[in-house]
Amino acid sequence: MKPRLIALAAVAAVISACxxxxxxxxxxxxxxxxxxLADAPIPSVVEQASxxxxxxxxxVSSESDLTAVLTRFRSAAVTIxxxxxxxxxxxxxxxxxxxxxMVFYDRxxxxxxxxxxxxxxxxxxxxxxxxxxxxxxxxxxxxxxP
Amino acid sequence: xxxTNGPRTDLRRSRAPRSVRLERRLPRWxxxxxxxxxxxxVAAAADATxxxxxxxxxxxxxxxxxxxxxxxxxxxxxxxxITDRRGEAELDLAAGGTVRVAPxxxxxxxxxxxxxxxxxxxxxxxxxxxxxxxxxxxxxRVGSTTSVAGVRGTELVVYVAxxxxxxxxxxxxxxxxxxxxxxxxxxxxDGVEVRPGRRPGQVFSLLERPIDYAVWNSGLIDEFLSxxxxxxxxxxxxxxxxxxxxxxxxPQSDAVSEKARQAREQLDAIREKEGDAAAEKHFTDVLTxxxxxxxxxxxxxxxxVLSALSLDQYILSRxxxxxxxxxFFDPDASVLSEFRAVLDGVRARYERIVVPRLxxxxx
Numbered sequence: 001m002k003p004r005l006i007a008l009a010a011v012a013a014v015i016s017a018c019x020x021x022x023x024x025x026x027x028x029x030x031x032x033x034x035x036x037l038a039d040a041p042i043p044s045v046v047e048q049a050s051x052x053x054x055x056x057x058x059x060v061s062s063e064s065d066l067t068a069v070l071t072r073f074r075s076a077a078v079t080i081x082x083x084x085x086x087x088x089x090x091x092x093x094x095x096x097x098x099x100x101x102m103v104f105y106d107r108x109x110x111x112x113x114x115x116x117x118x119x120x121x122x123x124x125x126x127x128x129x130x131x132x133x134x135x136x137x138x139x140x141x142x143x144x145x146p
Numbered sequence: 147x148x149x150t151n152g153p154r155t156d157l158r159r160s161r162a163p164r165s166v167r168l169e170r171r172l173p174r175w176x177x178x179x180x181x182x183x184x185x186x187x188v189a190a191a192a193d194a195t196x197x198x199x200x201x202x203x204x205x206x207x208x209x210x211x212x213x214x215x216x217x218x219x220x221x222x223x224x225x226x227x228i229t230d231r232r233g234e235a236e237l238d239l240a241a242g243g244t245v246r247v248a249p250x251x252x253x254x255x256x257x258x259x260x261x262x263x264x265x266x267x268x269x270x271x272x273x274x275x276x277x278x279x280x281x282x283x284x285x286x287r288v289g290s291t292t293s294v295a296g297v298r299g300t301e302l303v304v305y306v307a308x309x310x311x312x313x314x315x316x317x318x319x320x321x322x323x324x325x326x327x328x329x330x331x332x333x334x335x336d337g338v339e340v341r342p343g344r345r346p347g348q349v350f351s352l353l354e355r356p357i358d359y360a361v362w363n364s365g366l367i368d369e370f371l372s373x374x375x376x377x378x379x380x381x382x383x384x385x386x387x388x389x390x391x392x393x394x395x396x397p398q399s400d401a402v403s404e405k406a407r408q409a410r411e412q413l414d415a416i417r418e419k420e421g422d423a424a425a426e427k428h429f430t431d432v433l434t435x436x437x438x439x440x441x442x443x444x445x446x447x448x449x450x451v452l453s454a455l456s457l458d459q460y461i462l463s464r465x466x467x468x469x470x471x472x473x474f475f476d477p478d479a480s481v482l483s484e485f486r487a488v489l490d491g492v493r494a495r496y497e498r499i500v501v502p503r504l505x506x507x508x509x
């Protein structure tokens with residue numbers, strides 16, 4: 001009886017941990033989003049993205065604009081390794097940011113994270129947070145490591 | 147070429163008659179209820195009223211709130227009507243005229259004209275059809291954040307590309323476009339394109355150059371990427387012109403608001419010292435006209451501020467993101483540095499003069 005209780009308790013603990021850990025803090029879920037960015041059709045990437053979207057230091061406000069920008073990014077980008085290397089909680093807006101960029105950072109959800117991703121041409125950072133389809137939303141793409 | 151925009155509406159084709167459209171949208175009791183609300187003055191207070199909506203259409207109000215548009219929704223001067231890739235809306239303007247807003251459009255509503263002021267109708271990006279059906283002589287100015295046309299008894303279609311190019315197509319009546327010191331007159335079935343900061347192009351016949359918005363728009367973006375410095379200089383000139391207007395009109399807008407605020411403060415003092423009758427007289431003779439004037443000034447000024455905001459938000463940011471994407475792994479490319487220098491220059495001035503007039507919920 002006792003081992004069964006312990007096993008049940010362990011299962012309950014795992015389930016409750018899953019329920020409380022946001023998708024943006026789970027490497028497997030973040031890896032799913034990076035994989036989308038790497039090679040899924042652009043509409044699927046946009047479906048998993050949120051607006052407004054921060055691309056480098058530009059705030060993209062509409063779905064059609066994001067589709068265009070991601071299409072351009074994809075055509076310019078090299079191979080993306082679909083594994084999150086490291087991540088940090090969302091920092092504040094860089095000093096001297098424009099108004100729209102500061103508002104973007106202010107509105108990031110509490111669970112937003114900046115994730116380092118490796119590509120054939122160097123690192124980039126993706127911003128993930130919130131949740132849709134049990135995966136974090138893609139909220140931005142920045143140059144370099146976080 | 148990357149075609150990215152969703153399905154477009156043929157804005158040159160007439161919609162079904164209004165009565166048919168209302169019946170499709172509303173049950174009979176709904177029409178009665180809507181008429182009752184309009185009769186109660188709720189709809190009459192707005193500068194425009196939504197008469198048809200399909201798909202995703204939001205109204206971003208002057209206070210920054212975003213609400214779903216529906217039949218009968220009031221739209222005030224200073225509000226923006228934003229359609230998504232499948233959204234479409236029709237508005238009746240209180241000043242006279244009907245606007246059909248196509249998918250993927252950001253449409254800015256100015257106030258109903260008072261006194262000598264003239265209302266304005268513009269899209270930041272996307273397209274709309276404008277049909278004027280009120281007394282000739284009261285027609286609004288029609289266009290985009292980078293170009294404006296005077297119209298006379300007109301039905302026309304305006305397309306605004308993601309690089310700020312504005313294309314006018316005249317169905318009926320006459321249109322005059324001023325750009326960069328040159329005026330071009332258009333008659334029925336004429337069209338013209340105006341690039342930001344440039345003189346209007348050659349007038350063409352609509353039959354010769356039919357438009358597919360998505361193809362036209364992506365072709366212009368490709369042209370932008372082939373000569374981004376020319377494009378950003380033209381847009382910077384347009385943005386500087388809008389900032390100039392904000393700078394010029396801000397003192398007047400602030401002064402009228404301050405007068406109304408002072409008159410409101412005097413109201414309590416008058417009531418205390420001279421009684422209710424004197425306060426009533428002050429309210430009717432002084433405060434109310436000042437409030438009306440302040441409101442009209444605010445809405446008109448807000449239109450200019452929103453035009454600058456929209457030019458930054460929907461044109462400059464989009465183009466900058468496109469070029470950043472194209473050179474994502476080559477951030478030291480000279481064309482990118484040159485582009486950023488022009489953009490950063492105009493944005494520094496925008497941040498200093500326009501941004502203090504905005505609130506976070508505007509973006």
